[in-house]
Amino acid sequence: MTVPPVTKATAGNFFEDFRLGQRIRHATPRTVTLGDVAVYNGLFGARFAVQSSDAFARQIGYPRAPIDDLLVFHVVFGRTVADISLNAVANLGYADCRFLKPVFPGTTLTAVSEVIGLRENSSRKSGIVYVRSRGFDDSGDTVLDYARWVMVSKRNEAAPAPDEKVPDLPKCVEPAQLGSACPTIDNAAYDAELAGSHRRFGAYRAGDRIDHVDGITIEEAEHQIATRLYQNTARVHFNLFAESKGRFRRRLIYGGHAISLARALSFTGLGNAFHVAAINGGRHVAPLFAGCTVFSWSQVIATAEIPGRKDVGALRLRTIATKDRPCADFPLKTGNDDDPSVVLDLDYWVLLPR
Amino acid sequence: MTVPPVTKATAGNFFEDFRLGQRIRHATPRTVTLGDVAVYNGLFGARFAVQSSDAFARQIGYPRAPIDDLLVFHVVFGRTVADISLNAVANLGYADCRFLKPVFPGTTLTAVSEVIGLRENSSRKSGIVYVRSRGFDDSGDTVLDYARWVMVSKRNEAAPAPDEKVPDLPKCVEPAQLGSACPTIDNAAYDAELAGSHRRFGAYRAGDRIDHVDGITIEEAEHQIATRLYQNTARVHFNLFAESKGRFRRRLIYGGHAISLARALSFTGLGNAFHVAAINGGRHVAPLFAGCTVFSWSQVIATAEIPGRKDVGALRLRTIATKDRPCADFPLKTGNDDDPSVVLDLDYWVLLPR
């Protein structure tokens, strides 16, 4: 009776398994449907009119309601986990994340990652893997493109270090690169009352701070359902038996869950920011667990016109999410001011009608 | 660095913000899909054949399975919360709620409310706002029409009281007003065995009492998912951090959750009552919390023929839902008999095949 070896696909890759320039076609294509949209809505309850209503979306120039940008992100990200981050010690960062084409229900998403950087840690126990991941639709068009870096364990400490290569990644996506996932909007047809906010692009100024007011408590069933919906198989999210013996003694919530909650909460104050066009960077500052109530606030870092677009403008936002701490006084976590309630610090671009 | 004021849309309206005759177009149109139906089914598990099966629905005269009437109600109601009841102290009642047109997956629902009454409380701290809310489909047809009154806080106690106007609302919807959301049913094609009950309209008599037998325990994740699905943003349902310091020390479940559970349970004994045609009135008698097991029973208050309809008849039902108390002995909460287990007392019309 033979016991077949666990394959690479099942144990995940270790640091020494990655090679610079390596291209990984990720498993399990995923058709994203109206059903997925409904489950996602039940879990986050976002109220942006464009994603909520086919009629509203059509009126302004979409063929129908597009799938929430973050659901697209989570599904593409979910494809990459088994190959990239199953043995990750830490998810270190994102950069240059651009939403390139709207995705509609019925689209099958696939993902490919390329290793764009490698750097062994001085401990020789792990290293940092930089990948550029892309999500594709049925036509083979790229719908999402982002860089991500994770710290990955080595299988064998004695394995030789690869040549070090740290990619040069932009701190911020250029305004000229925004908007390709947003059709030209018929601005006159954009019904601000129906959208729930009269504050269009021109109503915001760099420096504005917005308290998103509400808080949402997370249940274990909720983050598990979300994370499984994305087919993200990272063990720490699902396995209480193992995690109860681990560092946190409980399941760790997928970082993307906090992003989606913060985005849904941001409707209060940013009701017309209907499209996440790019993510410049993000840090999961502290772990998040079931039972926590997530609050959030945002600061407008910059406003930008998009070259060639008269219909929409862009806000660069910094959105902070906290656990068990309302955000009326705009808490931050910086080197000097270590507020343990901050869980997420996200830098991204949203589009609003002008 | 400016801190923009929270807008009305984000803080909700206070009593003095309402004016008699005021018309409010509510935000966030919502396309209700097959996905929403599935999430709703997972949360309530109703078994009425018409809503469960396209084939059954078509056989009796619908173009396909209609969306559960209560899901339509919850979605329309959800639109109104941010404008009407975000600062509500209490949700006092419903009346004259009529389902006017069947709603099918793919329909985008919008909602408008009109202020039909105002009365300041003697305390001057709050007042009662009466609204008539309507839900519309893509054609602009009214699918749902109901009156509701809520006690809303004043922002400023010193604000002058409005002229008092208490609308005259019917205690009961007239039978002639029922049935417009129900196409003419091919009664011979109604397969009672497949529907799960041989008791048609003629098998019920005024005074009949029916124990719905089963009980369903509610989890926090479940009522949160349901209430977010409706984009109902009332804070008490989601924010444990705030509610743990509040009156109940925990999240309060949306009253409509009890209605949907009672309706799903009522299949046992009322299997052919396939359509909720109207709600005459309803009281959320006591708060409901996660961990409670909901039971229910119904009494037939009246039977009615619908003028011009030979296919269906109407039962006026009083359905009582309890928490942690089986209903085999038909518990009630009245002035003299204060049973703390009763959470819902609902008066409504259902249609059955004749």
Add this chain to the structure above:
Amino acid sequence: MTVPPVTKATAGNFFEDFRLGQRIRHATPRTVTLGDVAVYNGLFGARFAVQSSDAFARQIGYPRAPIDDLLVFHVVFGRTVADISLNAVANLGYADCRFLKPVFPGTTLTAVSEVIGLRENSSRKSGIVYVRSRGFDDSGDTVLDYARWVMVSKRNEAAPAPDEKVPDLPKCVEPAQLGSACPTIDNAAYDAELAGSHRRFGAYRAGDRIDHVDGITIEEAEHQIATRLYQNTARVHFNLFAESKGRFRRRLIYGGHAISLARALSFTGLGNAFHVAAINGGRHVAPLFAGCTVFSWSQVIATAEIPGRKDVGALRLRTIATKDRPCADFPLKTGNDDDPSVVLDLDYWVLLPR
């Protein structure tokens, strides 16, 4: 005021209500939609490419992604509960379960059961009812056919015993009977990299043991949502009020939940086993409760070619699921070796591309 008697449909059948040869058309036809698929995916997170992707399914010969075989099983099974097992003391076994036709979103499933065996227990308090249940699609074609036996209470111990008849059921479905729910697969078009595994049919040998590695913790909300999605109304799954006074002092999870979890976990090691073609038998060895973490492992009992099929081959698997016990050492529950962690012992056929 009359109190109408609870009908048979509401109280379920007792042992003496069944007659040999009796044919029961079960209530509530159910259209299974993309929405149901999404809820199911959120609950189990399976990653088999054929069910996950319309594009992948089309490429190999399906018209679109079929509905997960086990979701079909649970929905058909759910139809039968109210008539067959509402008064069941124990769900004793399955046999000869064959998936006969692929089911696609939009299909309305109905179910019929025939009583194929009866045997009163010596205690005279209960008896064993054997039924053959079939699920049908809109065309009236059988999509699923299985035998099941349950121990059902008697209403009245003094009721006379029926003639004893124990049906002859196969221990294993013959390979020639497999595959009718699987179209001819274009093997060359089967993209193993995208499917997540390079191990096709030929890579497995009888005797192989596979640890599925991961574990998934079950929440109350999750199994309740799943079981309601199937409209399975067995009381023990939903009613904490009653069950807290019962044998286990908590809700018992539907046995099929463990089957779906084990199947989803089995992707790790069996990524190309895209179709469950038959279930030879299964035992729910121990009860399963919320809070438990389910692990699983499989053994290949046999490999088989399917007569007339060059495209796919069959593996007969024995999959064991445990609670709160990783499966790296392949635990079993046998007469001599009573491992209380084992909850499921399932014998079934899966198909893989050759």
